[in-house]
Amino acid sequence: MKVYIETLGCKVNFADSASISSYLAANGYTVITEPSEADLYIINSCSVTHRAERECRQLARRFHSYNPSAGVIITGCSVLSGTFRKRIGEIHFVNLVNIKDIPQILGLHLSSDIRPYYNRSRPFIKIQEGCDRFCSYCIVPYLRGKPRSVDINSILASVKTAAENGFMEIVLVGTHIMLYKDPVTGKDIYGLLGDIENIEGKFRVRLSSVEPYGLNEENIRRLSEYKRLCAHFHIPLQSGSDKVLNEMGRDYYVSDFRNVTESIKERFPEAAIGTDIITGFPSETEADFEKTVDFISSVPVDYLHVFRFSPREGTIAASMKQLASQSEIKRRSEILLKISFDKRRDMLKKYIGREMDILITENSEKVSGLTHNYIRVILNKGNYAKGQLCRVNLKSINENNTITGEPI
Ligand code: SF4
Known part of the structure; x- marks a missing residue:
């Protein structure tokens, strides 16, 4: 079938x-x-x-x-x-x-020796799932349940198998990967990354989204010790207004986010930092939005994912009075998307003329790949295999904020 x-x-x-x-x-x-x-x-x-x-x-x-x-x-x-x-x-x-x-x-028999199925150029390996923070807008804790971690031996076995199958990048994914704790040994994310460092093979490791709660100067220093780790961090901010963050139930101030991003750029000079912003959270006023614009323009973030507020039944925010109209929310999103575009471009300009490795992720109509710091590089058609690492010269920036590269 x-x-x-x-x-x-x-x-x-x-x-x-x-x-x-x-x-x-x-x-x-x-x-x-x-x-x-x-x-x-x-x-x-x-x-x-x-x-x-x-x-x-x-x-x-x-x-x-x-x-x-x-x-x-x-x-x-x-x-x-x-x-x-x-x-x-x-x-x-x-x-x-x-x-x-x-x-x-479906009547499937599960056994421990099932071969992994790879449908991507970079396997996503789940290390944790679930959340109990209950941010006021978010449905995830109701759907995914409490945080729980995958046992370290199965994660290491998955990484080892991926490396043996020739994968050059693996992505560790979870709802809150920094909360990782092996259910048996209690090893945390640093212990896990340390064990992954010792697995044979020339592969790199990327972390999926990391909440700001999980980061501070000391643990950023610890992360910088792992040679396999890609210099790419996606850290959801959601708003640049402390008032809105408080109403969202986000347990940090914008100043914490600034410290985290500055500290990452110090420890990982080539880091790409991305963030998520929600526009039109019910209580977001024009002044709050302006604060977000000013804040995001002044922190070392390289791109934004902008989401328009979407009320989710059962969450606190779904019953709050919506202050901004849909057209106003659209306007705010567009302003942020423009800021994101300009920031991304500023980052890309620094890399023109550089030689970097890219991991080929696409080789159908287009050929493209990703650098360790999340720059999308387009190549002319050629004989590339998905998942292969390729050394390229970064030549020019395209209209859509990708880079055209030339293999070396
Ligand atoms: S936004 Fe993230 S931290 Fe907040 S409840 Fe949802 S999953 Fe948890």
Whole structure:
């Protein structure tokens, strides 16, 4: 049977989808990458925004139109979301399945020697999931539950296998990776990174998003000791106003974020720092937004992911009065996106003329790869394999803030 898996949302979902794929492959299913041919569709969904839930419903309808006799399973976060369940009830052909029940529903036998399934040029290895911080806008703690960590031996085994399979980069993913704690030995993220340093192979390690709570001067110094670690940190700020941060339930001040980013740039001079900002949080005034603009312009952040506030039923923020209109929220997003574009460009300018290694992540219509500090480099077509490291000269910046490179 041919199965197509579509993944929405965060890197933890991508890691979960890779695990499901490996179980399917070990049980005689064929996991395919072209959706029109499938006998079974699995959508690993996201509920962080309305938009992600809508996309999931649209995908379900599209897959059904490809093959009306194929099964469509929706799993992942949306299965646990009350609003999503109400709306998906209108679509008769989907089955909602909790992710942990997928093996049982599909009759999959799990054993310890299942070969990992790699569908990416950089395997995402889940080390932790869950959160108990309950930020006022966020649905994740209700859906993913309390923080829990994967045991260190299975993580190390996954990294070792990925290295033996020739992968040159692995990404450690989780809801809060800095909270990592091996359930048996109590080893923390530094212990884990130390053990990964000792695994043979020429591969680098990237961390997925890191909350500002998890960082301070001392642990940034400790991170700088790991030679494999990519100089790339994504640290969600959410607002540049202390008042809004407080209402969001974010347990830090903007000054803490400044200290963290400055300290990273000191320890990792080539670091790319990205952040998330929410525009139009219900209580965000024009003055709060101006504070965000001023703050973000003055800290050493290199790009922003800008999200428009999306009320999630059951969270505190969903019942707050919305001060800004949708058109105003759109205006604020556009201002931040422009700042992000300019910041990114300023960073890229520093690298023109440099030689760097890129990991090839795309080799279909376009060929492109990523430097350790998250610069997207485009190459002319050629004979490259996904996942290969390639030494390039960074030649010029493109309109869309990528760089054209030339292999050396
Ligand atoms: S820290 Fe806040 S935003 Fe991040 S997952 Fe937990 S509740 Fe959500």
